Amino acid sequence: MLLNQFLLLAAALFCIGVYGVIVRKNGVLVLMSIELILNAVNINLVAFATMSGLGGQVFALFVIAVAAAEVGVGLAIVLLIYRNRRSIDIDELHELKG
Amino acid sequence: MLGAISAATTTFDVPANIAFGLLAAGMIFAAIRVVTTNNIVHAALWLVIVLGGVGMNYLLLQAEFVAMTQFLVYLGAIVVLFLFGIMLTRAPLGRSDDLNNNQRVIGGLVGLLLLGVIGYALIDTWGADKLTFSASEVAGGTSTQLLANSIFGDYLIPFEVVSVLLLAALIGAIVLARRD
Numbered sequence: 001m002l003l004n005q006f007l008l009l010a011a012a013l014f015c016i017g018v019y020g021v022i023v024r025k026n027g028v029l030v031l032m033s034i035e036l037i038l039n040a041v042n043i044n045l046v047a048f049a050t051m052s053g054l055g056g057q058v059f060a061l062f063v064i065a066v067a068a069a070e071v072g073v074g075l076a077i078v079l080l081i082y083r084n085r086r087s088i089d090i091d092e093l094h095e096l097k098g
Numbered sequence: 099m100l101g102a103i104s105a106a107t108t109t110f111d112v113p114a115n116i117a118f119g120l121l122a123a124g125m126i127f128a129a130i131r132v133v134t135t136n137n138i139v140h141a142a143l144w145l146v147i148v149l150g151g152v153g154m155n156y157l158l159l160q161a162e163f164v165a166m167t168q169f170l171v172y173l174g175a176i177v178v179l180f181l182f183g184i185m186l187t188r189a190p191l192g193r194s195d196d197l198n199n200n201q202r203v204i205g206g207l208v209g210l211l212l213l214g215v216i217g218y219a220l221i222d223t224w225g226a227d228k229l230t231f232s233a234s235e236v237a238g239g240t241s242t243q244l245l246a247n248s249i250f251g252d253y254l255i256p257f258e259v260v261s262v263l264l265l266a267a268l269i270g271a272i273v274l275a276r277r278d
Contacts, residue, residue: 015213020133022205069267075183076274
């Protein structure tokens with residue numbers, strides 16, 4: 001197996017995730033796209049860990065833990081937005097725009 | 099002994115490549131469906147396929163413990179959390195046409211441009227380098243043993259910090275989401 005096949009797969013997943021973050025306007029779907037991006041980074045970390053020590057696998061575990069925390073807080077925020085505005089359309093949240 | 103093991107791994111190269119090809123095709127198709135489907139519950143279910151495929155890739159990379167953590171944490175916990183989020187925000191369960199904004203063209207351009215730049219840089223840098231699995235062969239022992247040694251040795255303090263982060267996130271999510 002080549003190293004590059006894993007890295008290119010991760011690059012493709014990352015770019016699909018970026019497309020999702022730009023295009024989606026439902027808050028939950030944006031969080032799902034962020035999960036795609038985090039998983040792409042994890043594939044890179046584990047692929048490089050095969051060559052140069054297991055630090056990459058340790059960091060992949062840390063990224064999984066941080067992603068779990070991020071989803072928990074992110075969904076709580078989306079829920080709060082829904083409760084206040086009866087919609088989770090994040091394009092309507094433009095109070096900060098001058 | 100080591101020679102026999104490495105000979106065995108070279109003979110497993112072709113099936114591993116076939117498995118990788120099937121996994122990669124399925125994962126990319128599922129990921130595209132996650133960001134394009136008009137049904138929000140289907141997006142969560144396609145996400146299951148992508149996350150499971152990522153776990154299978156960890157198995158191909160001989161990272162068994164990370165793969166099992168991926169299955170437990172992502173498929174067991176995070177997808178269920180997403181389904182709860184969909185349920186609690188009363189998302190339309192069938193097809194709905196207002197999940198996307200009108201930035202499709204620019205989003206596609208950004209994605210393709212990014213893929214081109216990253217792909218060029220990767221092919222230019224790593225070319226046809228083969229995976230060697232040198233890290234676990236040099237140190238000896240299974241990769242889970244080595245992983246435990248490095249988590250509870252070199253990375254002990256970051257590990258404790260992550261546990262504090264999880265506690266803070268738990269309390270923060272409860273404080274944000276409770277009704278009072």
